[in-house]
Amino acid sequence: MATTANYSWTTPDDSSLVKDGASAIRALGTAIDTSMNTALGTKKAGMVLLNTTSFSAVASQSFNNVFSATYDNYRIVVNVSGNSNNDGDQYLRLRSSGTDLTASSYAYTSWIKRADTAADVSWTASPSTFIKLGAQDNVEKQGQAYLIDIISPFLTQWTKFTGTIVSQNDTSAFIGGSVGGLVFVTTSYDGFTLITQNGTFTGTVSVYGYNK
């Protein structure tokens, strides 16, 4: 009997009889089931890609209906590949039924290391009408990237954010840091918006759900 390369599951030979097909499929299915159960038990894939959107030369980019009851927590991967202007940090807002939350319901703090200064940057904004994702001042046109975990946006709880950021300033000095934030209202949100500080921006955003 032939076997598969990785798990040695038995498969019919080319010369096997058709009348034995049902038995062969059953044996293969059982072998796969056993291997999967050994590897994963009843566990599911940890993260599920929900949405990838590319955008170009826009002042803001909104994402509707990416948060739902299926997942409680999400990761968004933001690759800003270019800005039309310097000082192109991004602001993040939550969104519900197509409308951004613009009230002073956000609070955030950032810790940022700039390679061009001895002093690290840290600041806190509470309350705020957005969460500022970027580093401080003069982000160069090449863009920046963010990894942001959004905790419980769809639940009727406060939404929490933790994230890491990387970019460059005008003199091409490296900037890295982290941001933590809250939305201290218990509204359920189904999306979010990224707004660039100046001009327009171009990039790609992927949204993943953390399986429960």
Next chain:
Amino acid sequence: MATTNKIMIGIDDQVIELTGADKEAFIAQHELDNQASALLEAEYKAKQDARESAIKKLADIAGLTKEELASIL
């Protein structure tokens, strides 16, 4: 952001040009956002300037260069 400029926004996979009241509302909100952001940055710069000044004064007293003193703070 000049009002004569086109303002394009993305919503999911669509790109929309804002016009009229929507455009004015976007501009007004954006100006508020940038003012808040600028305030934070100004506070940071003021703290950084104060720190630089303090390091310089301490370095003079300690007989160190500013860089030597900053390296241990």
